[in-house]
Amino acid sequence: xxxxxPERISRQAPSHAHRAELRSRVAHFAFVAPSIVLVxxxxxxxxxxxxxxxxxxxxxxxxxENYRTVFESAGYRSVFLTxxxxxxxxxxxxxxxxxxxxxxxxxxxxxxxxxxxxxxxLSFWTSVLVRAYAWLVLLQxxxxxxxxxxxxxxxxxPLRLVFNFSAAVLGxxxxxxxxxxxxxxxxxxxxxxxxxxxxxxxxASRSQALRQxxxxxxxxxxxxxxxxxFVMSLGFYVTPAILGGGRVYMIAMRIERSLSNFTSYGAxxxxxxxxxxxxxxxxxxxxxxxxxxxxxx
Amino acid sequence: xxxxFPLNRPLRVLSWAFAxxxxxxxxxxxxxxxxxxxxxxxxxxxxxxxxxxRWYEAFLSSERWLGAxxxxxxxxxxxxxVAVPVGVLSAYGAMKMSLRWRSLVQAFxxxxxxxxxxxxxxxxxxxxxxxxxxxxLTGLVFGHAVLALPVVFLVMSAAFASFDFDQVRAAQSLGxxxxxxxxxxxxxxxxxxxxxxxxxxxxxxxxxxxxxxxxSVGRRTTMPKLMFTSLRDQIDPIIAVVSTLLLVLAAVVVxxxxxxxxxxxxx
Numbered sequence: 001x002x003x004x005x006p007e008r009i010s011r012q013a014p015s016h017a018h019r020a021e022l023r024s025r026v027a028h029f030a031f032v033a034p035s036i037v038l039v040x041x042x043x044x045x046x047x048x049x050x051x052x053x054x055x056x057x058x059x060x061x062x063x064x065e066n067y068r069t070v071f072e073s074a075g076y077r078s079v080f081l082t083x084x085x086x087x088x089x090x091x092x093x094x095x096x097x098x099x100x101x102x103x104x105x106x107x108x109x110x111x112x113x114x115x116x117x118x119x120x121x122l123s124f125w126t127s128v129l130v131r132a133y134a135w136l137v138l139l140q141x142x143x144x145x146x147x148x149x150x151x152x153x154x155x156x157x158p159l160r161l162v163f164n165f166s167a168a169v170l171g172x173x174x175x176x177x178x179x180x181x182x183x184x185x186x187x188x189x190x191x192x193x194x195x196x197x198x199x200x201x202x203x204a205s206r207s208q209a210l211r212q213x214x215x216x217x218x219x220x221x222x223x224x225x226x227x228x229x230f231v232m233s234l235g236f237y238v239t240p241a242i243l244g245g246g247r248v249y250m251i252a253m254r255i256e257r258s259l260s261n262f263t264s265y266g267a268x269x270x271x272x273x274x275x276x277x278x279x280x281x282x283x284x285x286x287x288x289x290x291x292x293x294x295x296x297x
Numbered sequence: 298x299x300x301x302f303p304l305n306r307p308l309r310v311l312s313w314a315f316a317x318x319x320x321x322x323x324x325x326x327x328x329x330x331x332x333x334x335x336x337x338x339x340x341x342x343x344x345x346x347x348x349x350x351r352w353y354e355a356f357l358s359s360e361r362w363l364g365a366x367x368x369x370x371x372x373x374x375x376x377x378x379v380a381v382p383v384g385v386l387s388a389y390g391a392m393k394m395s396l397r398w399r400s401l402v403q404a405f406x407x408x409x410x411x412x413x414x415x416x417x418x419x420x421x422x423x424x425x426x427x428x429x430x431x432x433x434l435t436g437l438v439f440g441h442a443v444l445a446l447p448v449v450f451l452v453m454s455a456a457f458a459s460f461d462f463d464q465v466r467a468a469q470s471l472g473x474x475x476x477x478x479x480x481x482x483x484x485x486x487x488x489x490x491x492x493x494x495x496x497x498x499x500x501x502x503x504x505x506x507x508x509x510x511x512x513s514v515g516r517r518t519t520m521p522k523l524m525f526t527s528l529r530d531q532i533d534p535i536i537a538v539v540s541t542l543l544l545v546l547a548a549v550v551v552x553x554x555x556x557x558x559x560x561x562x563x564x
Contacts, residue, residue: 030390032390043443130544133528
């Protein structure tokens, strides 16, 4: 395609080209304007609305009463604690499974890797509701797992497998694994495989080469994946609401409840603003850290 | 596995076992749902003792579920019509900007994916109740479109990254207008990517729960919202039917994505 366009065409009429250049620079902004407007009106305005509800009284004066409520009430504090605990557990398990899995994918034939990746992608594009439902079917009192264990004679009474902390984390790991694996696999497959072969030829053991050659190169990708999973887990609603059975109470659920009960909009908005700030701070810090590390190198 | 290290059979077997287990963990629960949807009994049993289509019949004769499905599909179609043109144009515009502006635009466009959906939903609820959009189809379309926008933007940005912009410059220097450039040069080469991003935008809207939960009411209740409320009360086997429907759509999307991967590789 490229050879179809001789370069002198654009040089023939400099003034015309110059004007076109200027016009097109304005046009670039015209192209992105509709989506900027959409995001501004439908994401930024709602966020400011929450901020306004949380920081201003009914009569329009600035007050931090709502934030004091959030910080001082034991109920809100425990919601915060649960949220961070669930998110942390989810990241930990996701990295422990997703890291080795991605490493495995880059070390097998591409054809086989693509087959396994299709399963990951199918999971990624399956509705979170469908997956929560599937776990309910599997884990509930007279569900598949309990029936199987009883039929095998391993247990006599059904175990309580769902509607608790671990079921919520299990469901969230199931949703976050593809979110982690897809970019981390991408980052790992960009690492030159000759580096590992070189390490081998210099007499390094497999684990030495992994630790000293591969992992340092894969680290930025793994860290970025981990941060993404953590931030996304903080705002989770559907999975903990279904699989936690009311025992796992996260920020998003608290916000939704006060909205559907028509109570304490202010405090719920303050909670939302804090969630937003936490998300922004974590993303900002990890961006800065990544930039510093890359600069040092 | 040619990484230069001696073949270690136990390690190899172990890592394959781990990988297959992980894959099963990811994919298997969904297939169980398909099996459940053909069950003949009122209870959840696996494998189902009798097979039947009774839950499919129940779905097809339930006005509530059919209505919700109709709303969801109409909504998803409208979301595609809003999000795809806007997303395609912005990916194109961003690609032609200087690097600094482009990264700014990219960061801004990813906001809907980063800001927790519950905050967008609650904020939109307050915003919409002021302008009378709560419970309307229009309100839902825009709420979902902004969530689908980053998906379209990412797919189309990747597509435009390997697009030869000299073609556009050449056409413009020969006097082609913007419309002609899009009609003759850009759209024909982008058909496949636009199809992929439309599918993904469609699926994003079809699967969305949180915004629909707060903003869709009564006649405009979407399928995921109905699923979510039914799941909270009881495990209705009709949900297995709906889940199977959603799974088939997800499978179609993955197949299309894989085909695109093959097409790119062959080029």
